[in-house]
Amino acid sequence: MPTGTLAGRVAVITGAGRGLGAALAISLADAGCRPVLCGRSIANLTATQAVVRERTGIEPLLIALDLADAASVEAASRTIADGTDGVDILINNGAMWLEGRETPYSAEEVLGVVNAAVSGTFLLTQALLPALRRSACPDIVTIGSISGLPNAALQSVSVPFYAAKHAQAALADGFRQMLAGTPVRSITVHPPYLDDMLPGDEAWQASPQRAKGSRAGNRDVVEAVIFALTRPRSVTLSITLDADDGGLFPRQA
Numbered sequence: 001m002p003t004g005t006l007a008g009r010v011a012v013i014t015g016a017g018r019g020l021g022a023a024l025a026i027s028l029a030d031a032g033c034r035p036v037l038c039g040r041s042i043a044n045l046t047a048t049q050a051v052v053r054e055r056t057g058i059e060p061l062l063i064a065l066d067l068a069d070a071a072s073v074e075a076a077s078r079t080i081a082d083g084t085d086g087v088d089i090l091i092n093n094g095a096m097w098l099e100g101r102e103t104p105y106s107a108e109e110v111l112g113v114v115n116a117a118v119s120g121t122f123l124l125t126q127a128l129l130p131a132l133r134r135s136a137c138p139d140i141v142t143i144g145s146i147s148g149l150p151n152a153a154l155q156s157v158s159v160p161f162y163a164a165k166h167a168q169a170a171l172a173d174g175f176r177q178m179l180a181g182t183p184v185r186s187i188t189v190h191p192p193y194l195d196d197m198l199p200g201d202e203a204w205q206a207s208p209q210r211a212k213g214s215r216a217g218n219r220d221v222v223e224a225v226i227f228a229l230t231r232p233r234s235v236t237l238s239i240t241l242d243a244d245d246g247g248l249f250p251r252q253a
């Protein structure tokens with residue numbers, strides 16, 4: 001399989017039932033990948049599966065996965081290993097959102113945010129490494145956030161989410177070091193605040209014409225991921241997407 005093409009690659013995507021994860025799954029299938037759709041809501045995954053089937057004729061595998069639950073991560077990893085003959089791409093997209101607020105967070109919220117983004121992402125990646133190592137061109141892609149960058153402003157996010165996204169950036173950097181000298185790349189994309197859109201939407205079609213000052217959208221992240229995946233194998237990208245609206249530096253009043 002040529003390294004610059006996505007055709008035929010098995011791509012595991014977490015949080016694939018909605019939002020950016022669904023946009024990634026549909027776009028990777030459009031590019032010829034065989035997506036494996038993971039997430040908590042089978043109903044949402046089934047909806048993404050139907051879109052992929054209609055657009056490409058590909059029938060993606062659906063895997064129940066709660067990243068905040070170690071037993072679920074273990075079971076999902078086993079099902080993925082049994083249901084595929086190797087994994088070429090793992091997209092660590094799933095993460096629980098928690099907005100900043102004045103009132104205290106429950107233990108469940110804090111543990112959910114940290115365990116989904118950090119513990120669950122680490123355990124899933126670790127469990128899928130043997131399957132990735134069987135690929136001729138294995139890639140791990142971590143969807144971080146501008147909230148996870150050094151010295152990022154807190155903006156509207158909660159401290160647990162901010163900390164979890166910093167830890168996710170550290171996971172990606174740690175994997176890059178751990179896997180140096182092996183064929184596995186650890187790619188990172190840090191999006192700003194995004195407008196939600198899916199391939200086929202009017203907003204998706206219009207997205208490339210957005211003027212400076214507009215918010216970024218899912219399509220911008222998908223294109224950054226595909227760009228990174230299709231670079232020569234000697235190159236590993238860590239991409240920060242920025243925008244004036246919802247970006248790293250809050251706009252001056």
Ligand SMILES: NC(=O)c1ccc[n+]([C@@H]2O[C@H](COP(=O)([O-])OP(=O)(O)OC[C@H]3O[C@@H](n4cnc5c(N)ncnc54)[C@H](OP(=O)(O)O)[C@@H]3O)[C@@H](O)[C@H]2O)c1
Pocket residue numbers: 014015016017018019020021039040041044065066067068069092093094095096097116143144145146190191192193194195
């Ligand atoms: N939207 C933005 O403005 C923005 C900005 C920067 C970074 N990001 C990052 O982009 C990624 C995708 O987010 P999004 O934009 O689609 O919005 P989102 O509302 O933050 O979606 C989170 C995704 O993660 C999944 N998820 C949450 N908890 C999970 C768990 N315990 N186990 C498995 N999956 C879980 C959700 O699926 P279910 O709830 O259906 O299970 C959903 O697909 C996240 O990593 C997010 O932090 C988003």
